[in-house]
Amino acid sequence: MARQPPSSTVPRGRPRDPRxxxxxxxxxxxxxxxxxxxxxxxxxxxxxxGVSRPTIYRYWPNAPAVAMAAFLDVTxxxxxxxxxxxxxxxxxxxxxxxxxxxxAPAGRSVAAMVAAAQSxxxxxxxxxxxxxxxxxxxxxxxxxxxxEDGLIAPPADMELVxxxxxxxxxxxxxxxxxxxxxxxxxxxxxxxxxxSA
Amino acid sequence: MARQPPSSTVPRGRPRDPRxxxxxxxxxxxxxxxxxxxxxxxxxxxxxxGVSRPTIYRYWPNAPAVAMAAFLDVTxxxxxxxxxxxxxxxxxxxxxxxxxxxxAPAGRSVAAMVAAAQSxxxxxxxxxxxxxxxxxxxxxxxxxxxxEDGLIAPPADMELVxxxxxxxxxxxxxxxxxxxxxxxxxxxxxxxxxxSA
Amino acid sequence: MARQPPSSTVPRGRPRDPRxxxxxxxxxxxxxxxxxxxxxxxxxxxxxxGVSRPTIYRYWPNAPAVAMAAFLDVTxxxxxxxxxxxxxxxxxxxxxxxxxxxxAPAGRSVAAMVAAAQSxxxxxxxxxxxxxxxxxxxxxxxxxxxxEDGLIAPPADMELVxxxxxxxxxxxxxxxxxxxxxxxxxxxxxxxxxxSA
Amino acid sequence: MARQPPSSTVPRGRPRDPRxxxxxxxxxxxxxxxxxxxxxxxxxxxxxxGVSRPTIYRYWPNAPAVAMAAFLDVTxxxxxxxxxxxxxxxxxxxxxxxxxxxxAPAGRSVAAMVAAAQSxxxxxxxxxxxxxxxxxxxxxxxxxxxxEDGLIAPPADMELVxxxxxxxxxxxxxxxxxxxxxxxxxxxxxxxxxxSA
DNA sequence: CGGTAAACGAGACGGTACGTCGTGTCTTTGA
DNA sequence: TCAAAGACACGACGTACCGTCTCGTTTACCG
Numbered sequence: 060m061a062r063q064p065p066s067s068t069v070p071r072g073r074p075r076d077p078r079x080x081x082x083x084x085x086x087x088x089x090x091x092x093x094x095x096x097x098x099x100x101x102x103x104x105x106x107x108x109g110v111s112r113p114t115i116y117r118y119w120p121n122a123p124a125v126a127m128a129a130f131l132d133v134t135x136x137x138x139x140x141x142x143x144x145x146x147x148x149x150x151x152x153x154x155x156x157x158x159x160x161x162x163a164p165a166g167r168s169v170a171a172m173v174a175a176a177q178s179x180x181x182x183x184x185x186x187x188x189x190x191x192x193x194x195x196x197x198x199x200x201x202x203x204x205x206x207e208d209g210l211i212a213p214p215a216d217m218e219l220v221x222x223x224x225x226x227x228x229x230x231x232x233x234x235x236x237x238x239x240x241x242x243x244x245x246x247x248x249x250x251x252x253x254x255s256a
Numbered sequence: 257m258a259r260q261p262p263s264s265t266v267p268r269g270r271p272r273d274p275r276x277x278x279x280x281x282x283x284x285x286x287x288x289x290x291x292x293x294x295x296x297x298x299x300x301x302x303x304x305x306g307v308s309r310p311t312i313y314r315y316w317p318n319a320p321a322v323a324m325a326a327f328l329d330v331t332x333x334x335x336x337x338x339x340x341x342x343x344x345x346x347x348x349x350x351x352x353x354x355x356x357x358x359x360a361p362a363g364r365s366v367a368a369m370v371a372a373a374q375s376x377x378x379x380x381x382x383x384x385x386x387x388x389x390x391x392x393x394x395x396x397x398x399x400x401x402x403x404e405d406g407l408i409a410p411p412a413d414m415e416l417v418x419x420x421x422x423x424x425x426x427x428x429x430x431x432x433x434x435x436x437x438x439x440x441x442x443x444x445x446x447x448x449x450x451x452s453a
Numbered sequence: 454m455a456r457q458p459p460s461s462t463v464p465r466g467r468p469r470d471p472r473x474x475x476x477x478x479x480x481x482x483x484x485x486x487x488x489x490x491x492x493x494x495x496x497x498x499x500x501x502x503g504v505s506r507p508t509i510y511r512y513w514p515n516a517p518a519v520a521m522a523a524f525l526d527v528t529x530x531x532x533x534x535x536x537x538x539x540x541x542x543x544x545x546x547x548x549x550x551x552x553x554x555x556x557a558p559a560g561r562s563v564a565a566m567v568a569a570a571q572s573x574x575x576x577x578x579x580x581x582x583x584x585x586x587x588x589x590x591x592x593x594x595x596x597x598x599x600x601e602d603g604l605i606a607p608p609a610d611m612e613l614v615x616x617x618x619x620x621x622x623x624x625x626x627x628x629x630x631x632x633x634x635x636x637x638x639x640x641x642x643x644x645x646x647x648x649s650a
Numbered sequence: 651m652a653r654q655p656p657s658s659t660v661p662r663g664r665p666r667d668p669r670x671x672x673x674x675x676x677x678x679x680x681x682x683x684x685x686x687x688x689x690x691x692x693x694x695x696x697x698x699x700g701v702s703r704p705t706i707y708r709y710w711p712n713a714p715a716v717a718m719a720a721f722l723d724v725t726x727x728x729x730x731x732x733x734x735x736x737x738x739x740x741x742x743x744x745x746x747x748x749x750x751x752x753x754a755p756a757g758r759s760v761a762a763m764v765a766a767a768q769s770x771x772x773x774x775x776x777x778x779x780x781x782x783x784x785x786x787x788x789x790x791x792x793x794x795x796x797x798e799d800g801l802i803a804p805p806a807d808m809e810l811v812x813x814x815x816x817x818x819x820x821x822x823x824x825x826x827x828x829x830x831x832x833x834x835x836x837x838x839x840x841x842x843x844x845x846s847a
Numbered sequence: 848c849g850g851t852a853a854a855c856g857a858g859a860c861g862g863t864a865c866g867t868c869g870t871g872t873c874t875t876t877g878a
Numbered sequence: 879t880c881a882a883a884g885a886c887a888c889g890a891c892g893t894a895c896c897g898t899c900t901c902g903t904t905t906a907c908c909g
Binding site: 489490491561564565567568569570571572577580581585586589610612613616617619620621622623624625627628629630631637640641644645 | 686687688758761762764765766767768769774777778782783786807809810813814816817818819820821822824825826827828834837838841842
């Protein structure tokens with residue numbers, strides 16, 4: 060089991076400056092937020108971060124990949140367990156937070172990353188695993204606690220429930236046919252996950 | 257002697273050759289289906305359609321706009337009223353068709369257009385009005401007939417119901433975390449719009 | 454002597470509006486003076502003259518041709534015979550006029566036409582016959598009168614003399630290494646065509 | 651710690667491949683000789699030189715500038731001092747060479763550059779300093795030697811003499827109203843700079 | 848006086864070239 | 879070995895004119 064570090068683990072030559080990576084991500088994030096995906100060009104990132112283009116390529120293969128990294132860097136998973144509250148209240152709070160984020164200019168970035176994930180499989184996988192899966196996991200956890208506590212009736216198909224609560228949110232975010240308000244989230248949850256009794 | 261300022265309805269100059277427009281859209285559609293949005297370049301369209309680049313710009317302002325036009329050109333609204341069936345059966349049939357379309361390579365185009373609609377307001381509006389709205393309208397119509405016939409219980413919020421059935425479909429299409437099968441559509445409809453009694 | 458007009462000489466159809474030709478030439482001339490030869494585009498002429506592009510092509514084959522026509526339209530031959538003066542004084546006056554013209558912004562047009570005449574034989578011929586030849590003819594005439602009156606010694610090679618007076622003028626106009634002043638003209642004439650006795 | 655602002659003499663980054671520049675100039679020269687100025691397009695140069703268009707723009711701002719550079723690259727100044735001969739013979743030889751050059755297809759290029767120099771000040775300056783001035787300088791030098799050796803009478807205005815010998819040459823080159831032969835050059839020199847005694 | 852023919856404006860269309868931007872790779876020097 | 883700077887080929891961009899064409903409309907003449 061002892062992993063044999065042949066020679067590759069031994070850092071040779073000039074070590075990478077951690078500030079370089081951070082500067083690139085910060086620049087990419089800024090460009091992503093105003094300007095959307097098309098504004099995230101290697102050129103612009105290099106300029107803004109004070110870094111040469113080849114350096115960026117040493118870290119990521121192309122511009123969307125940097126954008127995705129920048130996006131995932133900030134967007135942490137929701138911290139599911141705010142212990143004091145009831146799981147049902149925590150669930151509501153979590154979705155209120157999502158609604159707020161989607162309504163804010165940051166929601167623009169989410170949409171951009173959805174778009175980016177269409178073209179390249181690698182990005183799609185990253186987005187799915189790092190962003191989508193995390194959100195679903197956090198919600199699934201809370202739902203299971205609700206069920207344990209008898210706050211909601213156990214659903215026939217848990218994954219379908221997750222699709223039913225997240226689907227409409229992304230649908231509105233991406234189509235923009237209607238706003239994403241807390242009221243909307245409330246009606247959505249009341250319909251899909253009604254409190255039992 | 258009074259020169260009549262031509263009231264804009266009078267076509268002046270050489271009329272446009274309808275084949276030109278058709279050729280451009282056909283080329284764009286083909287490129288969109290394999291290759292996705294990034295493959296739809298003015299250059300490639302011009303080549304494929306046997307048309308000069310400036311001609312394309314005479315019709316549309318940029319590549320995504322052509323792609324959107326090509327997409328909307330084929331994608332007609334679902335023909336809601338297959339008279340013989342019950343509205344509820346028609347509803348199911350309609351969503352089965354959507355599921356089939358989304359699962360087919362054409363679904364790729366839908367995702368691409370969602371992505372395209374993120375960057376430009378004009379495209380977003382077109383996509384919303386021509387594609388999203390049409391689909392919702394068709395479904396809304398069928399739902400109202402079902403209610404009239406007492407096949408389903410009248411929902412508190414019709415728009416929310418529409419979000420609940422379309423949202424998960426687009427969610428799966430865009431995230432790709434799970435396939436869009438007829439079985440999925442059935443479970444979805446059974447949950448959101450259960451047949452009354 | 455009675456020319457038989459078969460049918461081609463008889464003007465059929467709507468006669469050309471003389472204002473059209475004039476408007477085109479005026480526009481071309483204006484564009485030529487500021488902006489030089491590159492500014493004389495069919496597009497710009499059409500715009501400025503309020504005329505359609507095909508109309509211009511009905512009169513001339515291409516833009517430089519219009520420019521040349523516009524140039525030659527204004528630039529009449531010098532009126533050699535100002536009867537009252539002595540031929541020698543007339544000669545001087547004529548070259549002073551040329552110097553003035555070359556020094557003025559109109560000189561810019563002359564240079565432009567020299568440039569234009571390089572590319573196309575047709576233009577070169579027109580320029581040579583309409584502009585160069587006329588100027589040489591007028592000067593040759595005056596020189597011959599001077600010789601008749603015994604004001605100057607008869608030169609061995611008249612054409613060389615013409616090259617010697619016109620050459621340096623065009624040389625300075627085109628190279629711009631020195632200004633074209635009346636003083637320069639005077640020194641030039643004094644050297645090449647000194648008054649006899 | 652004080653970052654030294656690189657004093658421009660230190661070459662940073664990848665150095666330019668000298669073959670690139672050479673290839674561009676060679677291509678431009680070839681295009682210039684047959685086809686004239688209008689044939690010297692960036693597109694054509696890139697094609698012929700096996701170089702990308704942006705690369706050309708990295709060296710020169712536009713097509714005429716490349717043409718001028720190509721022209722000046724070959725056209726070295728005449729080597730005035732062929733020591734063995736008398737300065738007067740050298741003078742004659744020099745102008746015979748010019749006549750030959752002007753009469754050859756290369757003369758076409760000279761005319762083209764005169765034309766090109768009309769539109770842009772930068773080009774005019776380059777042409778004047780690199781080509782016109784060099785030729786005048788070489789001739790002026792020989793003339794001064796002739797005067798020193800008492801071969802010709804000292805002229806009142808040296809610059810005028812230079813205009814008188816070069817002017818007619820360019821005049822004939824550009825107007826094409828008469829050929830540029832050695833005989834013409836001889837008559838020209840005999841008239842303007844007669845051997846004294 | 849009505850038909851015919853050309854003039855003319857407007858604009859479509861295939862081209863060619865423009866000058867620019869971004870990409871991804873490579874080659875230097877310097878840390 | 880990393881990092882910077884910049885060279886370079888490539889591909890696409892959106893624009894400007896070109897020269898030709900197809901229309902509809904207008905204006906003369908001629909039978």
